[in-house]
Amino acid sequence: MYRTKFGERTPTTFLVALKPSLHFLKKMLNDKSILITGGTGSLGSELTRTILTKWPNVKRLVIYSRDEQKQFRMAQEYPPDQYRAIRFFIGDVRDRERLERAFSGIDYVVHAAAMKHVHIAEYNPDECVKTNVGGAENVIEACLKMGVQRVVALSTDKACAPINLYGATKLTSDKLFVAANNIRGKQDIRFSVVRYGNVMGSNGSVIPFFLNKKRTGKLPITDPEMTRFNISLQDGVKMVLHALEHAWGGEILVPKIPSYRILDLAKAIGPECEHPIIGIRPGEKVHEEMITPSDSFTTHDLGEYYVILPQTPRWELPDYIRHFNATxxxxxxxxxxxxxxxxxxxLEIRESIRQHVDPTFEA
Structure with missing residues (x-):
């Protein structure tokens, strides 16, 4: 037995009440108000394009970020006479009052804002903590105060067994969003997390770096044994939408995605280039993780995704397993x-680059 805003329910009646809301994406996001923190970033921009294409009658789509120049450039893609739903809201996740104003009337929040460059975070630790941890707390509190219904926070493979400050702050953020489900009271709000690896073509990632360095004839390699997970922006967006639709609250969703070897990536982009070894940068791992052996006790296979379930869920585990056919x-x-x-x-790396990053790419 547990309580929702409708009062005390048994597991069976809870599922009956839950099913209509789980299928809101099938009813479209039309007439809903959505806000994306860090909305001018790579994933936020792709999510914006997807929403405005698939759900042209969305009530409001708010791009919340602190970089006015990026907002200005992004606004050129969406002229107001064609895209009347989109709004651009200057603000920082460190500013709770500004978040509360922005969240007024918002139904769903996707939290993509973060300070994410590992070496910059190592050099400016206090700034990283203020944005990634303090910002997460502010988003949670503003969502609870303003009556938001669904919240999906973006995570990273670096949050799994972190060895750098960026990963540690994102792990803390993950924990905050998972635990937020325990303080929601009777509110109809669900917080969940999506965790994935390197996003192809995202700002600051290795693929655009190599594409840019190719003309120099040298592609620097940190460690020849290094590997990374790989996911496209489109698959990242798909995962966010999946979490908005299906999450019960407290899950960390992890995609089943391929890896690449950094040397294979370098050879795919610049086969004629030199590949000097420069050594691992501060805070880097040779291999990234998304699920540790310690996580395995609460991890289930959902088919397309793995899910790390909360240790103190607001719902019954057998119901979840049965509903999602989880193993x-x-x-x-x-x-x-x-x-x-x-x-x-x-060859697959080259094709992926052409498909997801640069259609004109030739090795």
Whole structure:
């Protein structure tokens, strides 16, 4: 037995009440108000395009970020006479009052704002904590205060067994969003997290860096054994929408995605280039992780995704397993980029770059 805003319910009646809301995406996002923090970033921009294409009658789509120049450039893509739903809201996730004003009347929030460059966070730790941890707290409190219904926070593979400050702050953020479900009271709000690896073509990632450095004839390699997970922007957006639709509150969703070897990536982009070894930068791992053996005790296989379930859910675990046909993973299971079952070949990497980053790319 547990309580919702409708009062005390049994597991069966809870599922009956839950089903209509779980299918709101099938009823479209039309007539809903959505806000994306960090909305001018790579994933926020792709999510914006997807929403405005698939749900042209969305009531409001608010792009919340602190970079006015990025907002100005993004606004050129969406002239107001054609895209009347989009709004641009200057603000920082460090500013709770500004968040509360922006969240007024908002139904769904996607939290994509973060300070994400590992080496910059190592050099400016206090700034990273203020944005990634303090900002997460502010988003949660503003969502609770303003009556938001669904919240999806973006995470990273670096939050799994972190060795750098960026990863540590994102792990803290993940914990805050998962635990937020325990303080929602009777409000109809669900917080969930999506965790994934390197996003192809995202700002500051290795693929655009290599594409830009190719003309110099040298592609610097930090470590020849290094591997990374790989996901496209489109698949990242798909995962966010999946969480908005299906999350019950407290889950950390992890996609089943391929890895690549950094040397294979370099050879795919610049086969004639030199590949000097420059050494691992501060805070870097050779292989990234998304699920550790310690996580395996609460991790389930959903088919397309893994899910790390909360240790104190607001719902009954057997109901969740039955509803999603979830299968517990083996104890000690781990998911890291170096031991992945699927690695991209150089030919597959090139095709992915053409498909997801630069259609004109030629090795």
């Amino acid at each position: 517990p993973v083996a104890r000690g299971f781990r998911y890291n980029s170096g031991e992945n079952e699927r690695f991209l070949s150089t």
